Amino acid sequence: MSNPLIECIPNFSEARKPEIVQQIIDTISSVQGVHVLDHHSDQDHNRTVVTYVGDPKSVEEAAFLAIELASKLIDLDQHTGEHPRIGATDVVPFVPISDVTMQECVELAQRVAKRVGDTLNIPVFLYEEAASIPEKQNLENIRSGQFEKLKIEIGKTPVKTPDFGPSSLGKAGATVIGARQPLIAFNIYLTTNDVGIAQKIAKAVRHSSGGLRYVKGMGVLVEGRAQVSMNLTNFRKTPVARVVEFVRREAERYGVGIHHSELVGLIPQDALTEAAQWYIQLDGFQNEQILEQRLFQVMRETTGKTQEPTLDFLDQLAAATPTPGGGSAAAHIAAAGAALVAMVARLTAGKKKYLDVQERMLTIIDQAENLRGKLNEAVIKDSTAFENVMDAFRLPKNTDVEIQVRNETIQNATIHAAEVPLQVASMALEVMKLAYEAAQTGNLNAISDAASGLFFAKSALMSASLNVRTNTLGIKDQEVNKNLLESIQKLENQSNSIENMTWQLLKERGGFPIP
Numbered sequence: 104m105s106n107p108l109i110e111c112i113p114n115f116s117e118a119r120k121p122e123i124v125q126q127i128i129d130t131i132s133s134v135q136g137v138h139v140l141d142h143h144s145d146q147d148h149n150r151t152v153v154t155y156v157g158d159p160k161s162v163e164e165a166a167f168l169a170i171e172l173a174s175k176l177i178d179l180d181q182h183t184g185e186h187p188r189i190g191a192t193d194v195v196p197f198v199p200i201s202d203v204t205m206q207e208c209v210e211l212a213q214r215v216a217k218r219v220g221d222t223l224n225i226p227v228f229l230y231e232e233a234a235s236i237p238e239k240q241n242l243e244n245i246r247s248g249q250f251e252k253l254k255i256e257i258g259k260t261p262v263k264t265p266d267f268g269p270s271s272l273g274k275a276g277a278t279v280i281g282a283r284q285p286l287i288a289f290n291i292y293l294t295t296n297d298v299g300i301a302q303k304i305a306k307a308v309r310h311s312s313g314g315l316r317y318v319k320g321m322g323v324l325v326e327g328r329a330q331v332s333m334n335l336t337n338f339r340k341t342p343v344a345r346v347v348e349f350v351r352r353e354a355e356r357y358g359v360g361i362h363h364s365e366l367v368g369l370i371p372q373d374a375l376t377e378a379a380q381w382y383i384q385l386d387g388f389q390n391e392q393i394l395e396q397r398l399f400q401v402m403r404e405t406t407g408k409t410q411e412p413t414l415d416f417l418d419q420l421a422a423a424t425p426t427p428g429g430g431s432a433a434a435h436i437a438a439a440g441a442a443l444v445a446m447v448a449r450l451t452a453g454k455k456k457y458l459d460v461q462e463r464m465l466t467i468i469d470q471a472e473n474l475r476g477k478l479n480e481a482v483i484k485d486s487t488a489f490e491n492v493m494d495a496f497r498l499p500k501n502t503d504v505e506i507q508v509r510n511e512t513i514q515n516a517t518i519h520a521a522e523v524p525l526q527v528a529s530m531a532l533e534v535m536k537l538a539y540e541a542a543q544t545g546n547l548n549a550i551s552d553a554a555s556g557l558f559f560a561k562s563a564l565m566s567a568s569l570n571v572r573t574n575t576l577g578i579k580d581q582e583v584n585k586n587l588l589e590s591i592q593k594l595e596n597q598s599n600s601i602e603n604m605t606w607q608l609l610k611e612r613g614g615f616p617i618p
Contacts, residue, residue, distance in 0.1 A: 108200040109162045109208060110285075112368060114193045115151045115173050116182050116276075118144035123176045124151050130172050136161030143367045147325040149184025150193070152288065154368045156200060159211055166195055166215050166280075174223055174275035179250045185323040186332075187243075189250045190276035194242060196231065197282045206449060208282035209233045213452075213465050216280045220267025223275075226257065227267040230281035235453060235461070238262040242279060243311070243319070250276050287335040287374060288367035289343065291350050292328045295359045301329035304353045308333070308346065315349060317341040328362060338374040344381040416482070425493070430485035430524045430570040437531040437563035438478035443556030444537045445471040451546040460544045467537055474530050474537075481527050485570075488520040514579060521574035521587050528567035528594045534560035535601045542608055550613045557605055564598050 113131075117123050124144055132139050137157040144151040155165065170192040177191035195215070197208040209232050216227040234240040244262050250272070256263045257277070258270030265277065293301055301322030306312045308331065309320040317337035323330050331350055335341060351361055373390070380388045390396050416435060420427055445468050451457045452464040495516045498509040538557035542550050571591045575584045609615040 107159055107202040107207075108156055109159050109203055109211070110154065110156045110198040110200050111162050111166055111195065112152060112154050112198070112286075113166060113169055113195045115153070115169075115177065116149065116179065116184065116188045116191055116193050117173075117177050118146055118149050118151045118184075126176065127151070127169055127172055128153060130168050131155055131165045134161050134165040134168065137165045141369050145186070145325070145367070147184070147323070148186035149182065150186045150188070152368050159203065159207065162197065163211050163215055166197075167218055170195065170215075170219055170225070170278060171223055174225060178274045179272075179276040180274050182250070185325065187246050187249050187321075188276070189246050189253050190225070190278045192275075192278045193246075194230075194279045195281075196286070197280075198285055199282075205232055205282060205284075209453075210449075210465070210468060212280045212282045214469070216267045216278075217462075217465070219278060219280070220265065220269075223268075224273070225268050225275055226265035226270065226272065226277040228277060228279045229266045230279050231283040233281040235266050235458070236261055236455070239266075241311075245279055253277060284337065285371055287338055287343065287370050289333050289335055289346070289364065289370075290325075290367065291331045291333070291347065291364045292325070292362040293331070293354055293359050294362045295329050295357075296324065296327055297357075297359075298322055298324040298329050300354070300357045300359060301331050303357070304350055305331050305333070307353050308349055315341045315346060318346060329359075335374075338371065338377070342377050342381065343374050344378040347378075426486035426489050427482065428486070428489065429566050430489070430527065431482045433524060433531070433563040433566035433570065434478045434481035434485060434527045435563075436566070437527060437534055437560050438475045438482070440531070440534045440538060440556040440559035440563065441471045441475035441478060443552050443559065444534060444541050445475065447538075447541040447545045447549045447553045447556070450549045451541070451544075454546065457544075457546060463540075464545065467541060471534070471537055474534055478527065478530055478534075481523065481530070485520075485523050485527070488516070488523045492516040492520050513577075517574055517577045518580075518583055521571050521578065524567035524570035524574075525587060525590055525594075528564045528571065528591060531560040531564035531567060532594050532598055532601075535564070535598055539601055539605055539608070542605065543612070547612070550609065551615075554605055554609055554613075557601070561598050561602055564594060568595055 115127055128139060128142055131137060131153060137155050139153065139155045141154040142151060173191040179191060197212050199205055199208050212229060212233040216229055219225050220227045228239060228245045229235050230239050230242050230245060238244055239262055248256065253263065254272050257272060258264050264270065305320035305322040308314040309318050310316050317340055318333055318335055320331055320333040323332055335343065335346060354360055376390065420432060448464040448467040448471065452461050495509065495512040498512060500506045500509050535557050538553050538560060542553035545553055568591050571587055575587055578584050606617055610617045
């Protein structure tokens, strides 16, 4: 069973007022399903970095609540600090940890950004993997000139134009939200108070100035000591040890050395393992040689062996059992249609050519995924409904009272067994509507996928319709039968109309050779 886990590392422009920092941390912690792993406050930077993890919905809610609270408690007009910033909540990255794709983190970032812009009236920029244009992928491009300059430049160039919210700044400033791979915030302190040396080293080491590929850096003065403050964006391609030795050699040019280093937040174990392997020249080392790693591996293997294997849905469908049957299959196929709709919308959102429909495509993704979830649930509901009918027929019928109870139970169970596929048919029609819109305005390269999703949903609707009609044969209440049959007929008529429109659309927009 999957256990989706996302990490969020919001950066807040406050460190000198512990009571405010604690309120923000408490707000994040208050969301069920969220676990705060770390927080780091730097007085000189006047910045706090919080690291927390949780399931996607919990992480999303905690991010919004923290941004909302910070906007009330932190005034950027009064803020000073060494670290560049444009907002009370300056940057909010989402990082996939387990059973979550980068695309899902991008969509989460887009949802939070839209909610912040619409609800809190705060300008929001999307960055890294969620960036709407290439220029916004790099945080430095958005944050150059900081809060003070953004007040003047906001909305005047593409990179300074918010993706959501107003093109004006209040006391909460603006917020940058995105999705990215794990990042290591790593600072090296030098044996000097000359910040100029730190700035020269930072220029040499950072990629934008010709340095190491996955390093961002700046020189600042912290606690009376020169510091090279860095973000390592891909520790596998630019290892920590390589960065340290680069800084060490550059420092020697100016007659200084490394005093000590520090982490801001958390670091992946593999990054430290690689550094240790490099420094002690442990050639041929394997992660399995770490005691804890080997122990966890054995525990996972043992746990896996004790779990019962589960049949694939199609295997269950093919088995010589009455459930799952056609009704469950209808829900399953409709869910596949919804998945294709979501895919097409994702292939459209973020593309320059389709920016005018981007917001609608984000909505379609949410609607399609919501339908997919409900349809997956209906796979089980339909089987359960039919099993309840069979259970009702097994009730005793030895007395008049038992016969009456049995008949009433059979009727109620049969009505419910007709209502479930009717709900599936209704959801399938909604999938068809979304699929048609995706085919009509979405990425033209994926128009056949949108149409496939639509025809999957149409097939599901017709299959569900058969199950509704079959169950009405056992329902004695003619008024109930009438309502069920009228409802399913209405859905069938609408689906036929959409299907006809789709063939015409494929011919006109897609150029398909359709008669």
